Amino acid sequence: MSAELTPREFELLLDEYVRGELAADRALACDRHLAAHPDAHRDVQVATRLLLAPAWRAAGAPPPGLLEDATIATQRILDIAAQRHTRRLELSRPLRRALAWSAAGAVAAIAIVLAWPDAAPPAFADVLARLRDVDGVQVNGWVRGPDGSPEPWRQWLAADGSFRAEIGETTNRRLVTWHDDVREVRDAAGRFYRMPDPSASPARREEVQATLRLLEAMARDGSLAATGGGIERVDLGEISRFTRIARGALGPELRLRWTIDVDNRTSLPRAGAIDQMVGGQWVRTAELAFTAFDGGEAGLFRQDGPAAMPTGDDRARLWFELGISVRSLMTPAVTAPAGDSEVRRLGAADVRGSTTSGGYTYHEAGVATLGLYNLTVDNLIRGLSGPSVVDNAVARRRVSLEVRAKDALPWRRKVAAALDTLGLRAEVAPRTSTRRRYVFGQDGRAFAPSRFEFDAVSVRGDTDGYHYDLERVPLSSAVEMLLGNSSLRRDECDTVIYATPADAARNPFATPVDVAFHNRDGSWETNLAFLRENFGITLEVAADTMTTWEVKLLEEHSADGAEADD
């Protein structure tokens, strides 16, 4: 370092200078630099205020007990991993969910926590912790079947979320199995159907909130505050009975009640029941006994034989069987709507006082419930799995109603009663649109892989364009970040495809790379030029014509195409 500091050298010493950590000669050199460069005083002032701010030390030490809790929780996960030789310790978050799926009991625990998403007294948390250690769950009991009458029910749940459900007996016995994203249904007449059903996979369920950390917190001291329902516990000697009640999403009314009896000796559930509020009265919809906690026999979760794909009529007939899932462990049945669907108007009494608008959907035991309070009627179609709705005056009309429909029905049948109530009809028409495919290739040139050990992403849009700072991201991700964060409009690119030559020794798009790029004009063209120059990216844009369906909502008695004005 020279006797007279260059601006660069001064920058390197600035931090230690403002903290008073420099040796005397270097501090003197900084003083001389400041004397010769008065404009640098501003840098010193800002650095002083920022680097010496007491906020850096405001965090203090972690609260008492946190280290012990964290250690216990982490050790528990490590123990599970060691015991089960866990195969998929994926480090992507949430890591704990991957571990949570490693035991059928954990899946059962997850299913139970879905019904009990809030904290519970310690004893119940012990139940969930204990369930994580079992290999399988079997329940026997009865449920209200599709016609509302009680019928026998047995369900097995396996480690990966596979299940088997036997409903009814003798001439009315049905069998439902699910494994590897495939659902199989054998109806009472022996007809056998097989269909893809990834929606039943527990790992893909967006609504799954439970993680092992939640279970840890509940097992610790029930420290999470119980909200939105409350859990009561009654000591009945050999068992503890826990009860939880769910209220409506928008209103104060009670909706469902779960009861679970836990063996105080084993901390495992013995029995459960579910009640539904109907017309101001609790109606029991299912009672289950937990009869076994082992893996079950081999071959339980699949059925053999030639199978057919269900038609629309088959799906309507088997709506109850198609609604069975891992969540049936705790909510195997609710009261079925009469006919295809039931509709009731919502009023001020159905919502909490401060609510001006809102909506909700539940999917429970094959029944979809959609509530719209002062929301536009196009939500009726979309909320019950219909296609997109044309924007018109009718679609923008606000409605307040609740629809309960058999979930497996086609959307037309699910919305029919509601449309009739509202005096509307739906016309479906094809719509031709252009889909633009962006096909990215790589010209084979070598490029530098990432030099970092960990991934990091920063994409910042500013008044001077876009700043991309990406470290150790797959090349495909880098392309998509530069594509998605630029001037390109959404409707100009529908599909992105990465084309890798069949003879390529490696997939260039999977290679981790680094990007440090400032795009001053924010345009996609500038980004593409950067990708071409640095990674040999090529782009072919292909346009396809495609046909989709859209719904037009009309007044019931209007002439074709005529719409009512608001």
Added chain:
Amino acid sequence: MSATNLPTTEAMALHGARVLQVAWNLVSTAEDAQDVFQETFLQHHLAVARGRTIENPVAWLCTTARHAAFRIRRRQRRLGHRVPDDLLVACPAPAIDPQQGLLLDRLRDLTARLPDRQAQVFTMRNFEQLSFAEIAAHLGITEDAARASAHKALVRLRSQMDPAKEEDHVG
């Protein structure tokens, strides 16, 4: 058993407090700190299981913890508080009050959004009060490289805390 083969359970016993402090410096809640703690030691478990040699367990664990904390903060999309420069005036004694808490969260957010090397260096320098010699040894870089990263981070933070500029959001 050599330090490079430290089982995760032992690493947790020896270095857990340090890792938790690193996490606590950077995240806002006990739950997030626990998440960082768990993720750090689970990554250690995986690395050891895969036969990887960890030369400096403390450095490795703390770096991993910082990464995990940065990821959490980046995922927690917040509308940043624009803090005027005059709130950064150094006080005679540290004061932990709501205003400092707000500023702390702002600093955490901005630090997490720095490029990774700058975030690591800046965190060690300002949250953990390490010298540049210690930072350089921790990260396996030169002292001047550490100083350069710290200065770049300072320039970025300064520009993002300038009330004359619009608030920015990481995409």
